[in-house]
Amino acid sequence: MNNRKKGLTLILVEGVDEKDPFLKVICHTFPKLKIDYEKEVYTFNTNIYHLYDELVKEYGDENGNLDWEQTDVDLPVLLSREYPELKGFRKVNFKNILLCFDYDCHDPHYSPEKLDAMQKLFSDSSDNGKLYLNYPMLESYCHCDLREKEAFLDLKVKAKELTGEQYKPLAKSYSNLYRIFNIESKLDLSKEEKLREALFDIEYSTEKHQCLSDIRSQVYLSHPEYSQKQLNKFTGKVYSCLFHKTIAYKEKESFLQFRRRTIQTLVQYHQEKALVMIQKETLQEEVDMQKILSAQNELLREKEHIYVINTSLLFLIDFNPRLIEV
Template identity: 40%
Template sequence: MNNYAVETRRRSRSLLIVEGKHEKNELFWLIFKCFPELNIDINDVWIYGTNIYKLYEDIVREYGNDWAKDRIDVDLPFVISKKEHMETVYYRNDFTNIILVFDYERHDPAFSEEKILEMQHCFEDSTDMGKLYLNYPMIESYLHLKSMPDGEYINRKIPVSLQPGDRYKCLVKSESVLGKFIELPHRIDKLSNTPDICN
């Protein structure tokens, strides 16, 4: 007989892997409050802490340079938890859905269209290896609404010359009408009582 303690695994969990604290503490916190039917525990939102190109490097370190070409079955929860959560290693079969949300990061020195395409091709199913969503140009684009509703939002183009990211953040802050409705992150009571925002 041994005294090993094994953490009981919860099934039917959805894992959301995000780039930073802003995404977890502001955006997804707000989404989960507005849409409780999503049934995602905020503790199942993992902050990766860096960009998509570093994640790509971690996958290469674990599976080799040809992981995408060889169609290797990547276990993202394992790759990330091994690096970020050493006390408890998780595996893909611990989750029913895996969702990745990262910025496009065109200005990053490690930017590679090939890497982005490989990641999009491999991470295309949330119930398998995961589903990748890219923010363009960055996560703040969810705030870039000039009116409510904003019919032009889906076609809005941002010039590549609007770099670094702080310039885009300033543009969003000056053009967004959302600040008039909410003050992120935790004005949820007022938000949930505002028609056409959460319903």
């Protein structure tokens, strides 16, 4: 057995978009989670309905029947066939097991009954694992304007808009949240560590002219060969990625501090929306994922739309509610 110690976290996500940048940014922004992004996050590389089929194949009887409420699933054992580094490990080696998948009601294999079974099976992060479904998909995290809380609490999307080709561009362009999560790639900073650190650590002024001047100075230090036109263009792009169309940043706040506060506010919005959906009154009450799923299935069946909500964000609260205190 490797040197893996009991008490670590195992996170299974649907695909690479969930792993990078979504979970990567969250893990780096909240180091108190103590999640080793490189070693504890794994991709399944297909959707929730294929995972359902894999579980039936592994744990079902010869007729394909499976007792979804009583079956003891050991996810690390199942994943070890794809990831050799997990060989020899069982779920007891992990303090928390999380699964982050999309609702994917546009998928040909969509089945409310299958989703219900999966949500019941994966209801405890310290046992089989806890399933966090994103409605309609991962990109729901950026389908929110933090300046318009009440609008988000009632935000729905029509069934005909639920395919990835239609929904993803809609969500990504809705506010600046997608840029905030993807700023490294948007600014092509992967090979510019010094510029990245400088831009992230500057204590920005809320006065736009001074803020642009500070950004421009850092860009010039890294790229003295830039022409005035290139400097101005890149400076404007940085400013847009950092602060356009989102909550107001505070005086002398670095981008890292701003991104943490942005995510904290975002999680609070999604938590409040979840509790409204299941008619809970206080933020101290735990979100019942089964009730969220039932409410969404009913809304889709009767009204042909669903609420936009990303429950994967809520794992921050399950880990430690103080993490989202602004």
